[in-house]
Amino acid sequence: MTAAPGVAIVHVSDVHFGRDCDLVQIEALETFFPTLGAQAIALSGDLSQRARHGELQAAHAFVQRLRAVLPTLVIPGNHDVQWWASPFGVRGSAPLYRKYRRYFGEELTPTLAIPGAVLASALTSFGVSPGSLTPRLRDMAVKGHLPRSETDRVRDIFAKAPAGAAKVLVMHHNVLPGKISERMGLAHWRDAQRRLQETGADVVLCGHDHQEGAGQVSGRLAVSAAGTHTTRTRGRRPSVFNVVRVDRDSVHIQHYRWEAHGRHFLPSDRYTFMRGDPRHAAVSVAGGDQPR
Numbered sequence: 001m002t003a004a005p006g007v008a009i010v011h012v013s014d015v016h017f018g019r020d021c022d023l024v025q026i027e028a029l030e031t032f033f034p035t036l037g038a039q040a041i042a043l044s045g046d047l048s049q050r051a052r053h054g055e056l057q058a059a060h061a062f063v064q065r066l067r068a069v070l071p072t073l074v075i076p077g078n079h080d081v082q083w084w085a086s087p088f089g090v091r092g093s094a095p096l097y098r099k100y101r102r103y104f105g106e107e108l109t110p111t112l113a114i115p116g117a118v119l120a121s122a123l124t125s126f127g128v129s130p131g132s133l134t135p136r137l138r139d140m141a142v143k144g145h146l147p148r149s150e151t152d153r154v155r156d157i158f159a160k161a162p163a164g165a166a167k168v169l170v171m172h173h174n175v176l177p178g179k180i181s182e183r184m185g186l187a188h189w190r191d192a193q194r195r196l197q198e199t200g201a202d203v204v205l206c207g208h209d210h211q212e213g214a215g216q217v218s219g220r221l222a223v224s225a226a227g228t229h230t231t232r233t234r235g236r237r238p239s240v241f242n243v244v245r246v247d248r249d250s251v252h253i254q255h256y257r258w259e260a261h262g263r264h265f266l267p268s269d270r271y272t273f274m275r276g277d278p279r280h281a282a283v284s285v286a287g288g289d290q291p292r
Helices: 023-035 053-067 094-104 148-159 189-198
Strands: 007-012 040-043 072-074 112-114 117-121 166-170 203-206 213-217 221-225 240-246 250-259 264-274 282-285 288-291
Touching: 007 117, 023 053, 023 250, 023 264, 040 053, 040 117, 053 072, 053 094, 117 148, 148 189, 166 240, 189 213, 203 240, 213 264, 221 240, 221 250
Parallel strands: 007 040, 040 072, 117 166, 166 203, 203 221
Antiparallel strands: 007 240, 112 117, 213 221, 213 282, 240 250, 250 264, 282 288
């Protein structure tokens, strides 16, 4: 496949190594990614199912194989956090990420600079934390939140990016409502959306909801939501990953849908947003795009 102008990033999320992971899809991803003409891979969290050593070891091996092909940025999701080790921070934050850091390094919010783009990340997975609490008990340890310190740090990174470089923000929890779940991944999401726009990002890459999507925050900030490569997709829909391409004027989000019968991924819906274009927000679902 010939690369088009601009910079392209493979966006994959929620592989959940463990009981529900679809290893056939994982093998297909590893084979397919090098053919897409991308310059980097972003894995937006939930590498494991229960933050067990074996699951994180399998995820580490997967990431190492990806990095042998392309520069790869990886962040933790809520399933990678040992929330039970320090609920409400009673033992500090270190126990929450001890296993994750053993396999993926000390940095929880890595930055990746490639020709034409800067990828920065924000931490939204804090386990059982006051900032993530909602009135729903089932949200405990599932919802994320986006501290001001995270968006301030990302804004400073993007302010130093080369002129014209694509500014890509990677985080785990979804910042637009899932099409089926109709749920936000973040607590205090209105404030988070406002501050995300202030970072200067061109596009946010997220996951968590287990359904793909493409849209905009306030008609300005593009959002790519990747699905899951497990048996736990929303509505038993096919798994989807995205390729996000940013050129001088636009952000393009291309879904690739898993075809179980053929055991391969096929291009599905495609969305295009102008960088900074003040249009109404929209979401896409495989099989048809629908305004929202």
